Amino acid sequence: MIKDITLGQFFPGDSVIHKMDPRMKIILTVVFVAIIFVVKNFLGFAVAAIFLASAVLISKIPVRTVLKGIKPLLFIIIFTAFFNVFYGTGVKVFPDISWLSWLTYGGLERAVFMVIRIVLLIIGTSLMTYTTSPVMLSDAIERLLSPLKHLKVPVHELSMMMTIAMRFIPTLIDETEKITNAQKARGADFETGNIIRRAKALIPILIPLIVSAFRRAEELADAMECRCYNGGDGRTRYKIYNFSLRDYIASIIMLAVLAIVIVINIFF
Amino acid sequence: MIITTENLIYKYGVGTPFEKTALDNVSVSIREGDYVGLIGQTGSGKSTLISHFNAILKPTSGKVIVDGEDLWQDNKHKRIQTRFKVGLVFQYPEYQLFEDTVYNDIAFGPKNMGLSAEEIDSRIMKSIEFVGLDKKFLQKSPFELSGGQKRRVAIAGVMAMSPKVLILDEPAAGLDPKGRDEILARIREYHSETKSTVLLVSHSMEDIAQNAKSIIVMNRAKCIMHASVQQVFENAGMLEKIGLDIPQITRVFISLHNKGYNVSSNIYTVQDAAKEIMRCLKEGGLYD
Amino acid sequence: MNNIIDVENLTFSYNPEEHSAVVLDGIDLQIEKNSFVAILGHNGSGKSTLAKHFNGILLPTGGKVYACGFDTCDNDKLLEIRRNMGMVFQNPDNQIIASVVDEDVAFALENLGVEHNEMVKRVDEALEIVGMTEYKHHAPHRLSGGQKQRVAIAGIIAMKPSCLILDEPTAMLDPQGRKEIMSTIKRLKTEQGVTIVLITHYMDEAVQADRVVVMDDGKILLDGTPEYVFQNVGLLHSVALDVPQAAELMYKLREYDIKVPISVLHEAECVDVLSKLLEGKIDNHH
Structure with a gap:
């Protein structure tokens, strides 16, 4: 059911990784992504993979859930693998079979390399969203971007928009379900017919949904004014983030992984 | 029987940590032509139950039989037909309006039924009259109307399908006393004129007392009672215990009754209360 | 003033x-x-x-x-x-x-620039007053209507x-x-x-x-x-507009020339008045 989809797929928990400062998690995720792109050989991937596997174990997110995250992107993975195999060069795997002549050891190696890279990327970034609530994520992004305020980037407005969007997504999902049921009760059929027919069938859902979103926005604006909202100037924050020991340790480990990968790149 | 459920069970989120039984072995039968009140606290399963009557929700187990047909026995076509037989007006139905004119919005249901243009037209005229709106509204945009008027348009949109059963989930929610009385009076009129079955879901025992002939009481996913208004309200204490509000006047008469005065404890409306007091005064020779 | x-x-x-x-x-x-x-x-x-x-x-x-x-x-x-x-x-x-409930209650305080320690204190107080302390870290959309409205009230009274x-x-x-x-x-x-x-x-x-x-x-x-x-x-x-049923009953009885008081609003009062009436202690015209 539509309700089962949770944005960002956050899994509440109390592991060390859950408790880390969300800003640090974002920074370290970016570093991890950089490492994945720096890696030049399988040994480097092995180091990154061991690091990531330990992180997953520490987070206590079920391994099955983590692997499930790859599923929606399976198509892209297969697609990438296929192209890398196809454009590979080097020794042919089956030199005697003409219609398999395109299959080379070099191509296979490249394909496996790319697949590992994508899989590590997906798992690495989803570990962040699995262990950080959307609210904390948007909060952390705002704080990390706040230096951009000096460049006249409306950081506060953007983050307020994100906060409100996240607050209203579940409400609007509920509402969509209600309106859909109401139109079904009037005999609307969303399940048969060609694409155009089906798209047309959505109008009775979309219009009420948009009308209601505007009504909500208007009421919300009044409510925010009543609570003295006046833009970002002079605001204080309820949530305060402080880097703690675990954040420093995590960043040291991450730097060590980076160093090892670089060393491997140079010497192997 | 127009609607029957047999051992109906419905569970949300089966297999997840949020699994919850919303309907627990509910077997009810609704007589054709009855005006049924459905009461129960929020979360007691009322809305889940009525969503089964027109195949919006599929039972986890058990049967729903509408007009002699088992809804989930075979094809989908039958279930769509069921939606025309059992008209369901959800809470705050005004939020489902979407067409450019009131006329077209009311026509949505009848059009989905595949009726002819003339038939649709005559049904729109009839239903707009049932809900007591002037015909001049037909060419207006539904979004220009007041809240109460919008609600009537939405109800007319379901009435226009001429369902055998009309189900209304809190049709008066959020309306002021006048709006509430008018809507309920219109529904009463529709019931007596079309002889169709009506099921009214409400928190207000007063509204139920003034309108329904029989009552279904839901509590914690179970149907704990289905009987005449009289029989159900005789259990005022039980109703209060399961979190329902009984009318002030009923509480007054229960107190009087318990104090030993010769008055009935089944009084739900002020009108009945005045009559009862006058009866007692006359019998006691205090008024002639 | x-x-x-x-x-x-x-x-x-x-x-x-x-x-x-x-x-x-x-x-x-x-x-x-x-x-x-x-x-x-x-x-x-x-x-x-x-x-x-x-x-x-x-x-x-x-x-x-x-x-x-x-x-x-x-x-x-x-x-x-x-x-x-x-x-x-x-x-x-x-x-x-x-x-999250507590972050919502803090919204007005953030806007007013209230200092952090004071803010935490006031959020806790406001939730306590409306009886929603145990839901402090809950998501509002999972609460009942009455609970949500209490959170909204807490968000206001946090401003004192x-x-x-x-x-x-x-x-x-x-x-x-x-x-x-x-x-x-x-x-x-x-x-x-x-x-x-x-x-x-x-x-x-x-x-x-x-x-x-x-x-x-x-x-x-x-x-x-x-x-x-x-x-x-x-x-x-x-x-x-409606009137309370008790007042309405008094109004109806007075139409029969029964001299019940006009301003009866509450259940207990109403029981009192009717008791007296049924015992013949209230005058009527006939």
Whole structure:
């Protein structure tokens, strides 16, 4: 059911990784992504993979859930693998079979390399969203971007928009379900017919949904004014983030992984 | 029987940590032509139950039989037909309006039924009259109307399908006393004129007392009672215990009754209360 | 200065050129500090429009509105007025801004620039007052209607307003939720000394106030104690309002020339009066 989809797929928990400062998690995720792109050989991937596997174990997110995250992107993975195999060069795997002549050891190696890279990327970034609530994520992004305020980037407005969007997504999902049921009760059929027919069938859902979103926005604006909202100037924050020991340790480990990968790149 | 459920069970989120039984072995039968009140606290399963009557929700187990047909026995076509037989007006139905004119919005249901243009037209005229709106509204945009008027348009949109059963989930929610009385009076009129079955879901025992002939009481996913208004309200204490509000006047008469005065404890409306007091005064020779 | 709200000859129209668009028509109203006033009227009587003038969400077309002594037209005082005149709306879903209860309660405090330690303290206090402490870290959309509305109230009282204006706060709630809200606001009045202005069309809520103001067609129709206001059964019916069943019964009995008192609102009183009547202790004409 539509309700089962949770944005960002956050899994509440109390592991060390859950408790880390969300800003640090974002920074370290970016570093991890950089490492994945720096890696030049399988040994480097092995180091990154061991690091990531330990992180997953520490987070206590079920391994099955983590692997499930790859599923929606399976198509892209297969697609990438296929192209890398196809454009590979080097020794042919089956030199005697003409219609398999395109299959080379070099191509296979490249394909496996790319697949590992994508899989590590997906798992690495989803570990962040699995262990950080959307609210904390948007909060952390705002704080990390706040230096951009000096460049006249409306950081506060953007983050307020994100906060409100996240607050209203579940409400609007509920509402969509209600309106859909109401139109079904009037005999609307969303399940048969060609694409155009089906798209047309959505109008009775979309219009009420948009009308209601505007009504909500208007009421919300009044409510925010009543609570003295006046833009970002002079605001204080309820949530305060402080880097703690675990954040420093995590960043040291991450730097060590980076160093090892670089060393491997140079010497192997 | 127009609607029957047999051992109906419905569970949300089966297999997840949020699994919850919303309907627990509910077997009810609704007589054709009855005006049924459905009461129960929020979360007691009322809305889940009525969503089964027109195949919006599929039972986890058990049967729903509408007009002699088992809804989930075979094809989908039958279930769509069921939606025309059992008209369901959800809470705050005004939020489902979407067409450019009131006329077209009311026509949505009848059009989905595949009726002819003339038939649709005559049904729109009839239903707009049932809900007591002037015909001049037909060419207006539904979004220009007041809240109460919008609600009537939405109800007319379901009435226009001429369902055998009309189900209304809190049709008066959020309306002021006048709006509430008018809507309920219109529904009463529709019931007596079309002889169709009506099921009214409400928190207000007063509204139920003034309108329904029989009552279904839901509590914690179970149907704990289905009987005449009289029989159900005789259990005022039980109703209060399961979190329902009984009318002030009923509480007054229960107190009087318990104090030993010769008055009935089944009084739900002020009108009945005045009559009862006058009866007692006359019998006691205090008024002639 | 004893009046927290002072409305002088207020008129309001969304479109001043057209006379038919007049929503408020010459309102004079004073609301005393630490009172509990219910403003009763049917939909479209102008009661919500009036309420929105109390904290400067709407500004008068004619006349003056003073809130806490400040003219609501005075832009420099607007923030001060909003902080003092907290306002809660009908739909709890559309006034909760954050995805976690305590962060939402903190929203106004963040806007006011309250210092962090003080903010944490006030959030906890506000949640305590509305009895939602155990839901501090919950997501608002999973709460019941009554609970959401209590969170909305907490978000306002965290500002420590001197007055709380509630615009049909129970219209979308079930009986359970309505009870929760009524007991919360009564507690706010007695324990925190907050002035309460409750806009409603439920007479059973209005009965609980110290004073009831009945509005119709942009004007004040009746103003007084609940006992006084609900004597006017016929007049209230004529403007599409209910009266408590007890008052209505007394009205009906008086039509039979039975001399029951006119101002009976509550269950216990009603039982008392009827007992006496049935024992022949109340005079009747016949």
